[in-house]
Amino acid sequence: MSYVICLPKAQHRHTMHKRNVVWYQKIAVLKYSTNMNDYQLRESLGNLLKKLLVKERVSKGEPMLDKLIGFLFVLGLCLLVWVIFIYRRTIIELEIPLLLWLTPGIILTPFFYTRLNNIDGMKAHWILHYILHSCMTGAVILFSFMSINYYLADDVITTKQYEVLDIGSLPGGKNDREKRKPYVIINYKGLDKQLIFSNSQMENVRNAKIVIVDVRKGKLGFDILENYILK
Numbered sequence: 001m002s003y004v005i006c007l008p009k010a011q012h013r014h015t016m017h018k019r020n021v022v023w024y025q026k027i028a029v030l031k032y033s034t035n036m037n038d039y040q041l042r043e044s045l046g047n048l049l050k051k052l053l054v055k056e057r058v059s060k061g062e063p064m065l066d067k068l069i070g071f072l073f074v075l076g077l078c079l080l081v082w083v084i085f086i087y088r089r090t091i092i093e094l095e096i097p098l099l100l101w102l103t104p105g106i107i108l109t110p111f112f113y114t115r116l117n118n119i120d121g122m123k124a125h126w127i128l129h130y131i132l133h134s135c136m137t138g139a140v141i142l143f144s145f146m147s148i149n150y151y152l153a154d155d156v157i158t159t160k161q162y163e164v165l166d167i168g169s170l171p172g173g174k175n176d177r178e179k180r181k182p183y184v185i186i187n188y189k190g191l192d193k194q195l196i197f198s199n200s201q202m203e204n205v206r207n208a209k210i211v212i213v214d215v216r217k218g219k220l221g222f223d224i225l226e227n228y229i230l231k
Contacts, residue, residue, distance in 0.1 A: 065119045076139035086146045091188050091223040101142040105133035152219035161212045162186035204230050
């Protein structure tokens with residue numbers, strides 16, 4: 001017989017905090033007992049993680065194909081960054097991009113597991129293969145879908161206005177963390193959409209009640225935000 005113990009939220013947070021403290025204490029003890037600095041500790045943990053994820057050499061590998069896969073992986077990461085910009089301008093449920101991005105890895109990982117190990121020359125954990133497929137094939141499929149809908153959208157612009165449901169702010173860029181970017185939440189045809197503004201619009205966002213939105217019909221049926229202003 002098994003039992004499930006349900007903890008109150010406050011007690012659960014306290015338990016999680018205690019676990020985090022224990023892990024920090026273990027790392028501190030490891031640093032002290034081995035006399036390692038932060039760099040040496042990161043390097044040691046990295047080597048340990050590598051041993052867990054990369055098991056053994058299975059072949060000499062195929063250097064040319066390995067470099068090509070590395071290039072496609074970096075290209076996929078760049079496409080994912082591009083997709084973030086398109087997503088912010090597209091009225092679409094988050095579940096759809098996530099499925100397009102993450103599903104190919106589930107299908108391709110078992111089929112190409114042995115082949116990719118032979119190309120790399122090392123027997124890697126399946127999770128690395130899944131990440132690779134998600135950042136290559138998944139990224140290309142996702143970018144193709146989002147870009148077709150965005151860049152081939154109709155030229156006709158429709159203007160609508162929506163009530164501001166909520167406001168908030170996001171951290172600024174890498175060198176301007178303190179210059180937060182305010183945003184508003186509107187309900188667009190049953191979907192809550194976040195509209196982001198520049199830091200200079202912070203005060204206007206706080207006082208905003210209505211947002212005027214210019215939209216175009218996307219090629220695949222998902223509306224595109226052409227422009228939006230506060231009222």
